[in-house]
Amino acid sequence: MYLAVFGQPLAGKSTVYEALTGAVSDPVGSGPALATVKVPDPRLDRLIALFRPKRTVPADVAFADVRVAGTAFSKHAGLAPAYVERLAQADALLLVVRAFPDESVPHLEGSVNAWRDLAAMEEELTFTDQLLLAKRLERISELLGKVKPAERESMERERVLLQRLLSSLERGLPIRDQALTAEERKLIRHYRFLTEKPLLVVLNLGEEQLAEVTQWEAALQERLHGTRMAGACIAGKIERELVQLEEPEAQEFRQALGIAEPARARILRTAYRLLGLISFFTVASNECRAWTIPAGTLAPQAAGAVHSDMERGFIRAEVVHYDDLVAAGSFAEARRRGLVRSEGKQYVVQDGDVIEYLFNV
Ligand SMILES: Nc1nc2c(ncn2[C@@H]2O[C@H](COP(=O)(O)OP(=O)(O)OP(=O)(O)O)[C@@H](O)[C@H]2O)c(=O)[nH]1
Ligand SMILES: [Mg+2]
CATH class of the missing domain: 3.40.50.300 (P-loop containing nucleotide triphosphate hydrolases)
Structure with missing residues (x-):
């Protein structure tokens, strides 16, 4: 990040x-x-004290x-x-x-005057996006007449979307505050708008x-x-x-x-x-490590943050929450108390999860 x-x-x-x-x-x-x-x-400091790994990676x-x-x-x-x-x-x-x-x-x-400057900088960002949008819209209207009918439809849809973004920006609404569907956000991602x-x-x-x-x-x-x-x-x-x-x-x-x-x-x-980011942890005898992922990430994709093999060969995740693990004092004790859960591909990783992955490659 x-x-x-x-x-x-x-x-x-x-x-x-x-x-x-x-x-x-x-x-x-x-x-x-x-x-x-x-x-x-x-939390990582506490896990280190508990597991005394050779290596720690925040x-x-x-x-x-x-x-x-x-x-x-x-x-x-x-x-x-x-x-x-x-x-x-x-x-x-x-x-x-x-x-x-x-x-x-x-x-x-x-x-x-901090408030004057803050407003001025927000305006700069807005204005920069407006210029980019105006330029792109101009390009699209040039192209619309020339492209094949098959492409015309998606281009027309893009034109409508960009025009909407521009109108809202002109009313002072940054793109990050505009109501867009997930699909629309994906469509405009490559423009990397500053107010988004x-x-x-x-x-x-x-x-x-x-x-x-x-x-x-x-x-x-x-x-x-x-x-x-x-x-x-x-x-x-x-x-x-x-x-x-x-x-x-x-x-x-x-x-x-x-x-x-x-x-x-x-x-x-x-x-x-x-940014809607959360952390999960992996602990092994030789390494304690914190990983950053977006909230809402599923277990296999979270494993991908650790290693792509672990995502590809994901079997299941053994999950215990940090609080439970610390209260139990060890993985074995947490397991004995039934606090370690076995989670599958649809599990949404939670902030503070300590995860042991089982995978096969
Ligand atoms: N008194 C005071 N001076 C500060 C403070 N923060 C920064 N300065 C001073 O303001 C001047 C500019 O600080 P910089 O951090 O270089 O500012 P900048 O935004 O990086 O400047 P440029 O990169 O040249 O645009 C320096 O002389 C700093 O010592 C502060 O909190 N109090
Ligand atoms: Mg500087």
Whole structure:
């Protein structure tokens, strides 16, 4: 999974990226800086304590600090094509919006106003999709007269669908909030529309604003809309320092500053919820591992996340929920208590399942 960090110039994108990943974003590189972070999961820690495997592999998520040479923004003209391409590749967009006041950091508009900027960036995304749709619609009307009757029907259906998306966008409704059937979503997937992607808004607060973080959070929530948009307030500059500290010390600083949890844990949790992702675990004597899958995934496809052979040769899944396994203390004891179930091909994997696969290749 890959999240693209983007936003207005000097909003603190690189700062937030560094706070989330602990990596350094090379300021002169023109491509995106990429870093993978391990997803913290107390359940995996507990399983490790229980099974003492030789190796542990947490789930991971990649972040990109998206940059382009030159300017990505020219007001109301849509985003620059190179920029759009980088965003289009992402599973979700992480929009950094500046809230921190700092005279020494200039702002495009000459003043700091997070809500104005958030609205402006949403408009940029919308406008970018509108341009893409308009272009595609134009192309379709050119082609409609030329294609064979067999193709004409599906093309006509696409035209109607795209026209509907465009009209709704023009009324300010991002594609992620538009009512589309699963089939329609599949039909438009290859366009990789920016307003179709889950959007995570990170409000970048200054240290001095942490005292009113509750008010900022509430104000941010009010500006989110739909189920595929989420928000979080973090103090990017402070978090970038905290991520470099060892845990007991970082914890002390967080407490003193009134920061409830590390930005990385917070953002990853929000991203999982936003993307509808869940985790399941595999445990063996030599390895404990967390896997990320979309909610609703069936057991064989979940096995495919582990190894394609396990999906192909799937026989059944021995499943015990994390809570039950931890309460029992061991697989054997969980089995004795009848907490390990044997599940087949139609089983929908649940968050926190610990699974032992039986397969045959
Ligand atoms: N006071 C204060 N300054 C911040 C904060 N976050 C970022 N900055 C400063 O703002 C400036 C820009 O931060 P960056 O993280 O480089 O911003 P950016 O969005 O990556 O900038 P570009 O990539 O150049 O568009 C730097 O001088 C940061 O130190 C913050 O929370 N408080
Ligand atoms: Mg930067």
